[in-house]
Amino acid sequence: xxxxxxxxxxxxxxxxxxxxxxxxxxxxxxxxxxxxxxxxxxxxxxxxxxxxxxxxxxxxxxxxxxxxxxxxxxxxxxxxxxxxxxxxxxxxxxxxxxxxxxx
Amino acid sequence: xxxxxxxxxxxxxxxxxxxxxxxxxxxxxxxxxxxxxxxxxxxxxxxxxxxxxxxxxxxxxxxxxxxxxxxxxxxxxxxxxxxxxxxxxxxxxxxxxxxxxxxxxxxxxxxxxxxxxxxxxxxxxxxxxxxxxxxxxxxxxxxxxxxxxxxxxxxxxxxxxxxxxxxxxxxxxxxxxxxxxxxxxxxxxxxxxxxxxxxxxxxxxxxxxxxxxxxxxxxxxxxxxxxxxxxxxxxxxxxxxxxxxxxxxxxxxxxxxxxxxxxxxxxxxxxxxxxxxxxxxxxxxxxxxxxxxxxxxxxxxxxxxxxxxxxxxxxxxxxxxxxxxxxxxxxxxxxxxxxxxxxxxxxxxxxxxxxxxxxxxxxxxxxxxxxxxxxxxxxxxxxxxxxxxxxxxxxxxxxxxxxxxxxxxxxxxxxxxxxxxxxxxxxxxxxxxxxxxxxxxxxxxxxxxxxxxxxxxxxxxxxxxxxxxxxxxxxxxxxxxxxxxxxxxxxxxxxxxxxxxxxxxxxxxxxxxxxxxxxxxxxxxxxxxxxxxxxxxxxxxxxxxxxxxxxxxxxxxxxxxxxxxxxxxxxxxxxxxxxxxxxxxxxxxxxxxxxxxxxxxxxxxxxxxxxxx
Numbered sequence: 093x094x095x096x097x098x099x100x101x102x103x104x105x106x107x108x109x110x111x112x113x114x115x116x117x118x119x120x121x122x123x124x125x126x127x128x129x130x131x132x133x134x135x136x137x138x139x140x141x142x143x144x145x146x147x148x149x150x151x152x153x154x155x156x157x158x159x160x161x162x163x164x165x166x167x168x169x170x171x172x173x174x175x176x177x178x179x180x181x182x183x184x185x186x187x188x189x190x191x192x193x194x195x
Numbered sequence: 196x197x198x199x200x201x202x203x204x205x206x207x208x209x210x211x212x213x214x215x216x217x218x219x220x221x222x223x224x225x226x227x228x229x230x231x232x233x234x235x236x237x238x239x240x241x242x243x244x245x246x247x248x249x250x251x252x253x254x255x256x257x258x259x260x261x262x263x264x265x266x267x268x269x270x271x272x273x274x275x276x277x278x279x280x281x282x283x284x285x286x287x288x289x290x291x292x293x294x295x296x297x298x299x300x301x302x303x304x305x306x307x308x309x310x311x312x313x314x315x316x317x318x319x320x321x322x323x324x325x326x327x328x329x330x331x332x333x334x335x336x337x338x339x340x341x342x343x344x345x346x347x348x349x350x351x352x353x354x355x356x357x358x359x360x361x362x363x364x365x366x367x368x369x370x371x372x373x374x375x376x377x378x379x380x381x382x383x384x385x386x387x388x389x390x391x392x393x394x395x396x397x398x399x400x401x402x403x404x405x406x407x408x409x410x411x412x413x414x415x416x417x418x419x420x421x422x423x424x425x426x427x428x429x430x431x432x433x434x435x436x437x438x439x440x441x442x443x444x445x446x447x448x449x450x451x452x453x454x455x456x457x458x459x460x461x462x463x464x465x466x467x468x469x470x471x472x473x474x475x476x477x478x479x480x481x482x483x484x485x486x487x488x489x490x491x492x493x494x495x496x497x498x499x500x501x502x503x504x505x506x507x508x509x510x511x512x513x514x515x516x517x518x519x520x521x522x523x524x525x526x527x528x529x530x531x532x533x534x535x536x537x538x539x540x541x542x543x544x545x546x547x548x549x550x551x552x553x554x555x556x557x558x559x560x561x562x563x564x565x566x567x568x569x570x571x572x573x574x575x576x577x578x579x580x581x582x583x584x585x586x587x588x589x590x591x592x593x594x595x596x597x598x599x600x601x602x603x604x605x606x607x608x609x610x611x612x613x614x615x616x617x618x619x620x621x622x623x624x625x626x627x628x629x630x631x632x633x634x635x636x637x638x639x640x641x642x643x644x645x646x647x648x649x650x651x652x653x654x655x656x657x658x659x660x661x662x663x664x665x666x667x668x669x670x671x672x673x674x675x676x677x678x679x680x681x682x683x684x685x686x687x688x689x690x691x692x693x694x695x696x697x698x699x700x701x702x703x704x705x706x707x708x709x710x711x712x713x714x715x716x717x718x719x720x721x722x723x724x725x726x727x728x729x730x731x732x733x734x735x736x737x738x739x740x741x742x743x744x745x746x747x748x749x750x751x752x753x754x755x756x757x758x759x760x761x762x763x764x765x766x767x768x769x770x771x772x773x774x775x776x777x778x779x780x781x782x783x784x785x786x787x788x789x790x791x792x793x794x795x796x797x798x799x800x801x802x803x804x805x806x807x808x
Contacts, residue, residue, distance in 0.1 A: 117791050126787075187787050194785030 102143035109136035123178060123187045127171050134164050197256050200244055200275050203285060204328040206237040207321040214318035223304070223313050230317025231296040234324050238289035245282050249677070254278065255398075257334050271395055276334035279677035283529055284331035284461055287536045291453045292324050294655035298544045299445035301652035302551060306443075308357045316356060320449065323349035327454050331461055336385050336395040339462075343381070343426070346455045347374055353446040354439045366438040373435040377425015381462075384418030387411065388469075401468035409472060416469050416476025419462060420483065427459030427513050429487040434737050436510055440502040444547030447502060452509045452543050453536040460516040460532050467525060478608060481521020485616045488514030490735050492623035496630065497732040500557045501546050504631050507734075508583060509539055511620055515599055522613055524602035526678035530670045531595035537666045538582035538592055541659035545575035548652060549635070552644035559631060564640035572646075573636050575656040580632055582663040584625045584702065587695045591666035596621065598681050600694045614690065618697050625701025633709040 109132055116129025138157045145153015175185070182189040210233025214226060221229075248256060255278040262272045277285075296317070303316050326345025333339040355367030389395055391411055392403045404412065423429070428436035428451075439451045450456070463470065463480055470477040488511040495507035512535045519528030549565060549572050550557055566573040582592035600621070604614035662669075675681050707713045718724050730736060782793075 114791075114795055118788055118795070121788075190787070191785030194783050 099143050099147045103140060106136045106140040106143065109133075109139065121186050121188055123175050123185050126187055127168070127175070130167070131164060134160055197244055197247060197258070197277065199240060200256070200258050200277060200332075201260055202240045203237050203244065203289065204275075204325050204332060206233045206240065207324040207328070209233060210321040211318050211325060214314050214321065217314065219311065219314035221314060226314045226317055227300040227304075230313075230321060231293065231300050233321055234289060234293045234296045237324070237328075238293040241285050241289040244277070245286055248277060248282060249673075259334075263337065268393075271335050271337045273338060274334035275332040276397070277332065279674075280461070280464055280529060281331045283533055283674065283678070284457075285328060287533055288324060288327050288331065288454050291536050291540050291659075292327075292449055294658055295445050295449040295453070295540055295544065296320060297651055298448075298547070298655040299443075301649055302445055302547055303443060307555065308359065312356065316353075316443070319349050319352045319356070320446075323353070323450060323455070327458070330458055333397075335397060336388070336400070339397070339465075340382070340385065343422075343458065343462075344378065346450070346458060347371065347378065347426070350374075350439070350450050350455055353450060354442040356442050356446065360441075363441040366435075366441040370435040370439050373432050374425040377422045377432050380418045380425070381422020384415050384422065387415050387418065391415075397465060401466070404468045404472055407469075407472060412469055412473040413475045416466075416473040417479060419466055419469070420476060420480055423459030423462045423480075423517075424483060425459075426462075427456050427517070428510050429459065429483050429514060429517060430490055431737070433487060433491070433510055434734065434741060437503050437506045437734065440500070440506050444502065444543060444550060447506070448540045448543030448547065451506065452539040456509060456513055457516070457532050457536070460513060460520065460528060463517070463520050464525060464529055467520075470520075477521055477523075479521075481518050481603075481606075481613060484514045484517025484519070484521055485613055486514075487511065488518065488620045489616055489623075492620040492627065493731050494734050496623060496627040497728050499560055501550070501559050501562075501631065501635060502543075502557055504559070504627060505539070505542055505546060508542075508624065508627070509535075511624065512539065512583070514620070515596060515617065518603060518613060518617060519599040522599075522603045522606035522610065524599050526674065526681045527595060527598035527602055529678055530674050530681050531592075531599055533670060533674070534582065534591040534595045534663070534666045537659055537662040538579045538590075541575055541656065541663050542579035542583065544652075544656055544659065545572045545579060548572040548646075548656070549576075549644070552646045553642050554645070556642055559635040561641050562635040563638045563642075564636070565644060566636040568640070568644045569646055571653045571656060575660055576632065576636065578660045578663050580628045582666075584628050585621060585698055587699075589664060591663055591668075591670065593695075594667035594670060595681075597691075597694060601691060604690050604694075614694075618694060621698040622701040625698045626705045629702050629705030630709045633706065637710070 113129045113131075113133030113136060116132065117126055120126050120129060138160045141153040141156040141160070143153070145151065145156075178187070178190055179185055210229050213229050213233075214221070219226075255276065257274055257276045259272050259274040262270055264271065299316070299320065303313055306312060306316075309316070323346060326342045326349060328342070330339055330342025330346060333342055351367050351371040354370050355364050357363045385395070388400060391407055392400050394400050394403070407415070425432040436451060436456065440447055442451070470480065491507040491510035491514065495504050495511065498504045498507060512531070516528045516531050516535070519525070519531060549562065549569060552569055552572070553562065556562065578590070582590040584590075585593040585596040587593050596617075600614055600617045603617055604610050606613055670681065708715060719728060733739060
């Protein structure tokens with residue numbers, strides 16, 4: 093017998109995760125942590141999709157989650173390349189060091 | 196017949212392109228062969244075409260090469276039109292042009308100022324010949340205008356040929372700007388003509404000219420006269436010609452004596468149909484000619500630079516041509532154009548030889564006693580001067596000038612006045628020519644000449660000598676039949692003897708004066724005499740007046756308006772845009788986290804707006 097979890101609760105958790113991720117993106121300077129925070133944000137969005145799909149009994153939510161997984165994988169592949177370049181060029185993982193492209 | 200007529204302008208154009216695309220990399224010898232050869236071939240073709248044309252007995256021949264553009268009903272074509280008038284002009288341009296090109300191969304060889312410039316020189320010269328031929332052979336006014344502007348361009352380029360000296364650049368710009376005044380008038384005249392008759396084809400326009408009301412015909416005639424005055428250096432747009440002598444001497448001979456400056460005469464002769472309908476405009480032509488020939492012959496008397504003397508004498512001879520057209524001596528005017536081309540080219544080339552032999556000394560008072568040292572240039576100058584003075588019977592200038600003066604005497608409006616002015620100028624011509632010859636070639640030697648001329652320099656002189664003498668009989672014999680009777684008055688005219696004798700007085704007066712046998716120093720040295728001399732020497736103060744009237748105010752306005760009030764609108768727009776750019780650029784910090792924060796804030800704002808709506 094499954095326990096019914098109210099969709100509001102799940103959405104609250106998703107929102108909290110999203111905010112945590114955003115906060116991480118905004119305050120962390122280390123680019124690895126930044127990427128991890130991004131990952132958290134994406135998963136929070138995925139959680140919201142799953143919850144919504146369960147509520148309406150539609151498969152769309154799960155499909156969207158699969159899409160987000162694929163997107164995340166692709167993003168990480170590119171991002172890790174960038175991380176490698178930044179660490180080589182600037183000899184640091186501080187994302188603020190790569191701010192030459194300004195005004 | 197005559198399908199090869201297009202070759203006449205095409206050959207010099209080909210010469211120009213050959214010299215232009217090689218950018219002066221060809222050896223000098225090949226440059227000389229291309230430069231002079233293209234014009235020489237054109238002269239041969241023109242000669243052949245002329246003979247065939249005369250033998251055919253046709254009144255005209257036209258050849259359409261292609262359509263220039265087609266816009267609705269307006270479809271001017273590039274076409275050539277050969278009739279006696281354009282045939283004479285073509286003959287002069289290619290024939291005299293070739294002789295001058297030939298002379299230039301010697302004169303410009305290892306030139307002292309521009310030793311690398313031979314290719315550039317001949318490229319410009321060939322382009323000039325092409326443009327001039329398009330001017331006279333053009334079947335419609337658009338082609339004529341193309342040639343008209345083309346010769347103006349070449350004149351500008353060649354006056355400023357010695358471009359290292361800023362003075363020459365100034366002279367070139369002056370010539371360009373002053374003639375532009377006339378060209379603008381002419382363009383307006385052409386627009387009017389097109390508006391009234393809806394065609395630019397010359398023959399059609401002249402055929403339909405009777406539709407013009409007389410006011411419009413006068414306006415068009417005067418506007419076209421404006422263009423002719425600018426190009427032919429007549430009063431009041433004459434000031435550029437003396438300064439144009441800054442160019443190399445062959446240029447002065449070809450462009451500023453023999454051909455281009457006679458374009459105005461050609462234009463008026465070509466548009467004769469318009470002037471027939473506008474007696475006022477025709478009278479204005481005669482007046483312009485009379486005033487110019489008087490002013491410039493007095494000015495020539497006081498000049499010391501040999502080329503400037505000849506420049507002023509060119510102006511006055513073209514004044515005769517204008518007067519001839521004005522008083523109706525149409526064919527005599529064209530005849531004088533031809534003989535003038537012969538003897539003025541001769542005078543310029545001979546003076547070029549002298550100048551070269553004296554290492555570019557142009558002041559006649561630093562010459563002296565050259566007749567023994569430079570026999571060929573001296574003989575050429577003598578014959579050329581004789582033709583300029585119009586020595587009776589033996590020189591070509593006599594026949595043409597005589598015809599003009601006698602026709603002027605019979606002119607219905609103040610004919611006597613025109614005759615008197617013409618004869619007075621003829622006396623002055625004799626006087627200043629004698630002065631030039633006596634001062635430069637007689638007396639004691641002041642500068643030692645080094646004559647290094649070869650056959651390519653004295654050959655053209657000899658040919659031009661023959662033409663300066665024989666051109667008169669040629670004119671009477673050939674042009675009489677082609678253009679119509681040149682001198683309708685027999686020599687039994689009551690004024691014939693006076694007209695013939697009076698110029699000789701100038702010589703007999705001038706010889707003792709300038710040899711120093713008659714002392715005029717008290718007259719010349721007096722306050723009045725000196726003031727008059729300086730007034731004449733400045734070209735009747737035209738330059739001074741124009742400087743005060745146009746140049747100074749213009750420079751003043753330019754200086755006051757340095758910031759350019761009109762530009763302010765654009766500059767304010769630019770400043771505002773630049774300010775906005777700076778503000779916008781502030782947000783572009785390059786920091787990733789700053790962008791992320793902004794995105795988040797932006798998203799929140801959007802969500803709030805959507806939620807509140």
